[in-house]
Every structure is written in C-alpha cells, then in structure tokens.
Amino acid sequence: MLYSEDLLGRQNADGGWSYFRGGSWTEPTCYALLALAASGTGHEAEVRRGMDWLKRCQRPDGGFAPRESVKESTWVTALPLLLPPRTQGFDRAKAEAWTLEQTGRESGWVYRLRSWMLGADSSTGSMSFDGWPWYPGAAAWVGPTALSVLALQKLVKRGGGPASSSDLNKRIDQGLNYLLARRCRDGGWNHGSTRALGYDSDSYPETTGLALLALHGLNNPNVNEGLARGEQHLAACQSSEGVSWLRLGLGAHGRAPLPSAAGRVPNQGEDGSNITETGTSRPAMHGGVMEIALARLADAAQVGKNSFLDV
Amino acid sequence: MNPKKPLEPTRRAWTKTAGVTLATVAAAGTLESCSQPSARVQAWAPVSIYRAATYSEELYDLVRRIIAEHALNVSGKRVMLKPNLVEFDSQTVINTNPKLVHAALEAFRAAGAADVRIAEGPGHRRVTLDLADASGYFATVPGFESHFTDLNLDETTKVDLVRPQSKLDSLYLPNTILGCDLLVSMPKLKTHHWAGATLSMKNLFGVVPGGVYGWPKNVLHWAGIPQCIADLHALFPKTFAIVDGIVGMEGNGPIQGTPRAVGVVVAGASPVSVDATCCRIMGLDPARIGYLQLTAGEQNLGEELIPQLAGLRLSR
Numbered sequence: 001m002l003y004s005e006d007l008l009g010r011q012n013a014d015g016g017w018s019y020f021r022g023g024s025w026t027e028p029t030c031y032a033l034l035a036l037a038a039s040g041t042g043h044e045a046e047v048r049r050g051m052d053w054l055k056r057c058q059r060p061d062g063g064f065a066p067r068e069s070v071k072e073s074t075w076v077t078a079l080p081l082l083l084p085p086r087t088q089g090f091d092r093a094k095a096e097a098w099t100l101e102q103t104g105r106e107s108g109w110v111y112r113l114r115s116w117m118l119g120a121d122s123s124t125g126s127m128s129f130d131g132w133p134w135y136p137g138a139a140a141w142v143g144p145t146a147l148s149v150l151a152l153q154k155l156v157k158r159g160g161g162p163a164s165s166s167d168l169n170k171r172i173d174q175g176l177n178y179l180l181a182r183r184c185r186d187g188g189w190n191h192g193s194t195r196a197l198g199y200d201s202d203s204y205p206e207t208t209g210l211a212l213l214a215l216h217g218l219n220n221p222n223v224n225e226g227l228a229r230g231e232q233h234l235a236a237c238q239s240s241e242g243v244s245w246l247r248l249g250l251g252a253h254g255r256a257p258l259p260s261a262a263g264r265v266p267n268q269g270e271d272g273s274n275i276t277e278t279g280t281s282r283p284a285m286h287g288g289v290m291e292i293a294l295a296r297l298a299d300a301a302q303v304g305k306n307s308f309l310d311v
Numbered sequence: 312m313n314p315k316k317p318l319e320p321t322r323r324a325w326t327k328t329a330g331v332t333l334a335t336v337a338a339a340g341t342l343e344s345c346s347q348p349s350a351r352v353q354a355w356a357p358v359s360i361y362r363a364a365t366y367s368e369e370l371y372d373l374v375r376r377i378i379a380e381h382a383l384n385v386s387g388k389r390v391m392l393k394p395n396l397v398e399f400d401s402q403t404v405i406n407t408n409p410k411l412v413h414a415a416l417e418a419f420r421a422a423g424a425a426d427v428r429i430a431e432g433p434g435h436r437r438v439t440l441d442l443a444d445a446s447g448y449f450a451t452v453p454g455f456e457s458h459f460t461d462l463n464l465d466e467t468t469k470v471d472l473v474r475p476q477s478k479l480d481s482l483y484l485p486n487t488i489l490g491c492d493l494l495v496s497m498p499k500l501k502t503h504h505w506a507g508a509t510l511s512m513k514n515l516f517g518v519v520p521g522g523v524y525g526w527p528k529n530v531l532h533w534a535g536i537p538q539c540i541a542d543l544h545a546l547f548p549k550t551f552a553i554v555d556g557i558v559g560m561e562g563n564g565p566i567q568g569t570p571r572a573v574g575v576v577v578a579g580a581s582p583v584s585v586d587a588t589c590c591r592i593m594g595l596d597p598a599r600i601g602y603l604q605l606t607a608g609e610q611n612l613g614e615e616l617i618p619q620l621a622g623l624r625l626s627r
Contacts, residue, residue, distance in 0.1 A: 019464045025522060066523055069467065070483060075525060105533060134525020138533055141525065143437075191435065191526055196504055199563050206437060238399050239441035284449075286440040286456065 003296035004039045007032045008046055010289055015049035017289045025067045026057050030079035031293035037084050038300040038307045051089035054080055062094030073098060075134045075144035081151035082308060085158060096155060097162045099148055100171060103130040104140025130171070131178035131192070142182055142192040142207050146214035149175035150308050157311045179211050180222050187229030205233035209245030213308055216252035227253055240285045244294035251301045252309060355610075356581030357381075357620035358588045363557050364574045366410040374411075374418035377553060377578045380620055386423035388492035391460075392416060395498045395514050396431045397565060399445040404558045404570040407499050409451035411555050411576070415495065416452065429455070430487055432462030432517045434527045435566075439463060460487045463521035473545040476605055477538035479530070483523045484546070494550045496582060500559035500575075500589055502568060505536055507600040508593060509565045510586040511552035515543040537601035544582060544606050552585040553578045556592065575623065583607060584617040591625055 010032075011017055016024025017032040033050050036043050057065045063073020064080060077095050085092075105111060107130045131140025132148040152172050155161045161168070182192045188203025189211040195201060208230045215223050227250060234246040250256075285291050297307050359380060361373055378385070392415050394407035412429060419427045429452070436442045439461040449455045465485035472480055488494060496511035503509035516531060516539070524530045531539040544550075554577040560568035575592065579585040583606050587597035597603045597612045604612075619625065 019522075020461070023466055025464070027522075067467075070523055071469070072523070074523070133529070135523070135530050138525070138529040141527075141529065143526065193527075196563075199504075199567050201567075204436065238445045239438045241438045241441070283441065284444055286444075288438075288440070290438075 003292055003299075004036055004043065006292050007035060007289065007296075008043060010292075011046055011050065012053075015051075015053035017050070019290060020286070020288050023067060023069075024053055026054065026064050026076040027066065027079060028289040028293070029054055030076070030083065031297070032289055033083055033087060034307045035293035035296040035300075037087070038297055038305055047087060048089075051087050055089045058090045058095065062091065062096075062098035064095065073136070075102075075132060075147070077102075078132070078144065078147040078151040082147070082154060085311075093162050096151075099132075099151060100163055100167075102132050102136065102148070104133050105137055106139045107131075129178035129181055130174040131182075132175065140178060140192065142179060142189050142211055145175050145178050145192075146207075146210045149179070149214045153309075154311060176215060176218065179215060180220070183211075183222055183226060187225040188233060189226070203229060203233070205230075205237040205239060205242035206245045208233055209242065209247070209249035212249030213245070213252050216309060223253070227255055231255065238283050240283045240291050241288075241294055243283060244291070244298040247298035248294075248301050248306065248308065251298070252306060256302075355584035355587075355612075355617045356579055357618040358577060358579035358581075358584050359620045360588065360592070360623040360625060361576045361578070362574060362623055363576045364572075366408050366557060370411055370414040370576075371417055373576060374414045374553070375421065377576075378418055378422050381551070381578065381580055383422065383493070383551065383580075385419055385493055387425045389490065390419045390424045390427045390493045390495060391488060391491035392419075392427065392429045392495050392497055393488075393514060393517060394429065394431055395509070395517065395565075396433050396439070396442050396446055396448075397435060399436065399442055404499060404501075404560045404568075405566055406446045407497050407555045408557065409446065409448045411553070411557070412448070412497055413452045415497065415553060416458065419495075424493075427458070428460055428487070428491075429458050430460040430462050430465075430485070430518075432465075432485070432519065432521055434516060434521065437463075437521070437526050460485070462488065462518055463526075465520060465522075467520055467523060470546065472542045475538075475545075476541045477531075477534040479534045479539065479542065482542075483520060485518060485520055488518045488547075494547050496550050496552045498552075498554055499565075500554050500556035500573060500577070500593065501565050502561050502563075502593065502595075503565050504563055507602075508586065508590050508595055510589045511550065511554060511582040512540050512544050512586050512602060512606070515540070515547060515550070518543065518547075537605055540602035541605040544602075549580070550582050551578070551580050552582045554585060554589055556589065559593070561593070579620070583612070587612045587614075588617055588619075588625060 012024045014024055016029040019028050057068055059073045061073055063077040066074050066076050077099050131145035133140050134144050149172055152168050156165055156168050184194050184203040185200040186203050188208035190201055190204045190207055193201050212226055212230055230246050230250050237243045394412045396406050398405045416427050433439055462485045465487050467483040468486055469481055470484050496514045498510050498514035501509045519528045556573045556575040556577055559571045559573045561571045562568035577585055577589050590597040
C-alpha cells in the first residue's frame with residue numbers, strides 16, 4: 001500500500017512517470033502500472049491516465065518510443081505487453097507484431113557469414129540464436145531479450161495475437177537459447193558480452209536476475225549455475241534494483257532469498273511518504289520510480305503473485 | 312598519415328617507455344624549451360601535465376591552477392563535469408576518482424561559474440546513482456545527488472551530426488549537455504581493447520543516452536567506434552579535458568585492466584592534443600589510434616606540434 005501511495009505521488013501531470021523527476025518515460029511508466037496492478041484494485045483513474053500517456057508513445061509502426069519526444073520504436077515495446085489485458089488503450093496486436101519482427105543485427109546472414117569467414121569462435125553458439133536489441137539495427141542483448149521473451153510467454157498463455165502459438169514458441173525458444181548461450185563463465189549474466197578479446201567478462205546482479213526470470217521453469221544445469229551465481233550476487237548486491245531483479249529471478253525458480261540476503265530486501269521509510277536510505281547492511285535507495293516499482297513487484301512475487309509471469 | 316584509412320590500434324600494456332618518459336618528465340622543462348611548431352603547420356592547443364602522486368587534498372589547488380593557467384573564463388557560465396563511471400568498485404581504477412571530480416567542482420565554483428554539475432551516462436550499468444554511490448561519489452561529494460544529472464535519463468533533443476564520419480546522421484542527446492557553456496571531460500587514463508585508448512574523447516560516449524539507445528550503447532559500435540568518437544568530438548569541439556592519470560589502467564581496459572601508478576593529471580582545451588599527449592604517456596603512438604587519426608585529419612599529431620603550457624614536460 002505504501003509503495004502504491006509513493007508511486008501515485010510521483011505520477012506526472014501528463015499521466016506518465018519519470019525515472020526520478022522530470023518528463024515521463026515509457027519504462028518507469030510501465031513498471032509503475034505493473035506495480036499498481038500488483039497492488040490489487042483501486043487507482044483506476046490513475047491507471048487510466050497512465051495508459052492514456054502510454055498510448056501516445058505508440059508509434060505508427062506498432063512499436064513504442066522510450067518517450068514521447070523520441071521518434072523511434074525501441075526495446076521498451078515489450079513492456080506494455082507485460083501489462084494486464086484489462087489495461088486497455090493501445091494497439092496490442094501491432095505492438096506484438098513489431099516485437100516479433102525484431103532481431104539482433106548479428107542474426108543476419110551477412111554478419112554470420114562474415115564472422116564465419118573471420119574464424120569467429122562458434123563453440124558457444126552465441127551467434128546462433130535470435131535475441132532482441134535495445135535499438136533497431138543493433139545487436140541483441142540480454143535485457144531486451146529477457147523482457148521480450150516474458151512478453152511473448154504471456155501472449156502464448158493468453159492466446160490470440162497476430163502469430164500462431166507455434167511461431168511464438170519458436171521465437172521464445174530462440175530467445176531462451178540466446179540467454180543460455182550468453183551466460184558468463186562465472187555463472188550469471190551481464191548485458192550479453194561474455195568474452196571480449198580473449199577475456200571473460202563478469203556478470204551483473206540485475207541482468208542475472210532478469211535472465212533467471214525469463215528462464216523460469218527451465219530445469220537445466222546452466223540455469224542451476226545461474227541460480228547459484230544469483231544467490232551470490234544477492235548476498236553482495238549494492239543496488240536496490242539489482243536486489244529486486246534477483247528476488248524476482250530467484251523466486252521464479254522457487255528460490256527464496258538466502259537468510260543472509262533477506263536483510264538486504266529494500267524497505268520503505270516508516271512515514272510511508274518516501275523511500276528512505278536503508279541501513280548499512282542494505283543497498284541505498286535513491287527514490288527512483290523503478291526502485292519503488294521493482295521492490296513492490298518483488299514483494300508481490302514473494303507472496304505468490306509474479307506480475308511478469310502471471311497472465 | 313592517411314585520414315581515409317585509419318590504422319587499427321594495437322592493444323598492449325603500457326611499455327616501460329611510459330615510465331621512462333615520466334621519469335624524465337620530472338626534469339621538467341618550460342614552455343620556452345618546447346620545440347615550436349613549424350610555421351607551415353598549425354599547432355594544437357597547449358596541454359599541461361601536472362605531477363599528482365596521490366588523490367590528496369592538493370588536487371583542490373591543482374585544479375584551480377589548471378583553470379588559471381589555461382585562462383578559462385567561466386564567470387557566470389554553466390559548467391558540466393563529465394567523469395567516466397563504469398563499474399561498481401571504489402577500490403580499483405575503473406572510474407574517474409571522485410576526489411578529482413570534487414576538486415573540479417569546487418575550483419570551477421570558485422572561478423565564478425554560475426552552475427557546476429556532474430553528469431554521466433554509463434554504458435554498462437543501468438542504475439547510475441548506485442554506481443556513483445559504490446564508486447565513492449556520495450562519500451566524497453557533499454550533496455552529490457543535488458549536483459548530478461544522469462545523462463542516460465535526461466531530456467533529449469535530436470541533433471544532426473556535423474559531417475558525420477560514422478554511419479549515423481543524427482543522435483538524440485541530453486539537453487543538460489547541449490545547454491551547458493563548458494563541457495569538461497574528466498576521463499581515467501586507460502587503455503581500451505577496441506579503441507586503443509579511452510581518454511577525453513571516448514569519454515563522450517557517456518553523453519549518448521542509454522534511455523534511448525540502451526546499455527551498452529551498441530548503436531555506436533555498429534556505426535564505428537572511432538568514427539563515432541570523431542562525430543561526438545565534432546559536436547563538442549570546445550570540450551576542456553582534465554584526465555585522471557594519477558593511477559591509470561593498462562592492459563585489458565576499460566574494465567579488466569590492471570592499475571598503473573602514473574602520477575599525472577593532464578589538461579587542455581583541445582581534447583585531441585590532450586588525448587595524443589596521454590597516448591604518449593601510455594607509450595602508445597597517437598598516429599596509430601584510429602579516432603585520433605580521424606579527428607586530426609591532415610593535421611599532424613607530432614609531439615612538437617602540441618605545446619606544453621605548464622607543469623611537467625613530456626620528453627622526446
């Protein structure tokens with residue numbers, strides 16, 4: 001409830017939400033709406049205003065711009081698709097179709113042929129699967145791939161949409177395989193660059209949590225290693241958003257936060273008016289809309305309502 | 312040098328020549344002792360190399376000295392300090408040290424700037440305030456949040472590139488940067504596994520908003536890293552540079568390299584000449600750094616063409 005009040009207090013006059021302050025952006029608006037939906041009924045007027053703002057960010061091609069003033073459709077298109085079906089107001093079918101069309105630039109045959117001719121290492125299969133880019137024309141990365149997979153999984157569960165369930169499942173499998181192929185040697189995930197010029201890259205807490213969330217339900221040794229790494233990240237995570245993504249990802253596999261990490265779960269200030277900096281053993285919260293919304297979503301998931309997975 | 316065919320930089324650890332160079336720097340010459348540029352070739356803006364062994368309180372005086380010696384008139388101006396924040400780690404040398412940034416904040420205020428802000432848009436980690444916190448900025452800069460703008464999430468304006476060398480013709484850029492009077496690029500002195508070196512010009516990748524282009528800002532990679540560095544430089548040619556070379560990074564930079572105590576701060580009003588000088592300090596030939604070659608064009612980057620204004624002298 002306190003989270004909801006805090007989110008409602010941060011809604012911009014235009015109906016959307018900013019990351020911290022200032023103009024509205026699609027990403028925090030979607031997470032705020034998801035968090036409000038997770039809080040149950042009520043706030044219909046605020047949700048309607050949020051959806052009205054969101055609708056203005058949908059572009060003629062069906063995709064969503066990260067904010068109204070940006071005239072490009074990007075990865076954020078997956079986020080409105082995660083919202084409950086009862087939140088109407090945008091052309092869901094066109095957004096779904098736009099999402100299905102997107103692939104990483106490295107998926108193109110020209111790039112693959114060039115990589116093969118240059119002797120690129122194909123042992124991990126990391127170039128073999130179609131993920132999703134942040135921005136059209138660029139390579140696929142873990143974040144947008146995980147969110148697009150989650151959006152398409154919801155679409156399959158709901159039924160309908162522009163594509164057959166067979167096509168959707170093929171694309172979901174591509175995304176899941178992309179995520180598995182982009183796991184870092186330490187077990188977790190970063191943005192998707194596992195090696196650079198012969199050096200292994202380290203994973204990040206937030207991307208590990210997000211990838212684990214998208215890989216829910218998979219019983220796979222690679223996923224198990226990812227879960228172990230996720231628990232390690234949670235014990236040391238310095239970011240409240242990172243903690244929330246890890247709670248969501250681990251929880252989706254039935255892993256409750258470790259006792260040592262339980263105290264790291266972000267808390268709200270007692271006055272309920274704002275998120276305050278937590279104790280020394282917990283990551284600081286800076287009062288961002290994403291922090292508040294993700295903490296709310298992680299709390300809800302912990303008691304059985306995972307808004308990323310439930311239809 | 313053929314500007315149409317940039318050479319690919321060779322990634323390597325700094326050679327011992329860097330240490331030798333800096334040892335001889337201690338026997339500093341003066342501006343008068345520097346070779347003067349040929350009358351037929353235009354000289355670059357001067358560069359200063361200052362000795363700074365540690366991140367001590369002396370940095371506060373040092374940045375004041377930089378402003379004075381470069382005659383920076385910031386009275387009534389809006390100054391934007393752009394450090395390089397990459398990873399959650401206050402113990403390594405990945406990020407620009409907050410002490411130097413705070414020293415710059417104080418020095419530009421003391422010089423009469425109307426507003427001095429710190430701004431960054433990291434390319435890898437999404438939650439910039441958490442990254443800044445873990446990097447020691449909250450502990451070092453009082454009221455850090457009130458001075459800071461996350462460039463990844465700032466208001467943006469679409470800007471056409473000036474004679475682009477990359478495959479891009481425009482970029483959305485943060486209004487905070489577009490509206491400032493003086494952009495001060497404050498990178499860490501580091502090698503970079505793709506660009507050869509990451510210095511004051513590569514640091515401008517941080518002004519490209521992740522909120523539009525994502526994390527990492529992969530659009531820039533596909534459009535050509537050296538070319539995009541050159542394009543951003545063309546948009547912000549009057550950027551002043553203050554490079555944190557007190558402890559730099561060599562090897563597999565910008566993240567996984569190893570610390571290297573260099574003990575210098577390098578500054579100047581021309582990012583090209585500052586970066587070329589930093590390359591020499593690192594034992595890299597600036598003529599082999601693709602982005603420097605692109606920005607220099609027909610103009611020679613020879614050391615004799617980069618005057619040294621004050622402080623230590625880079626030996627030849």
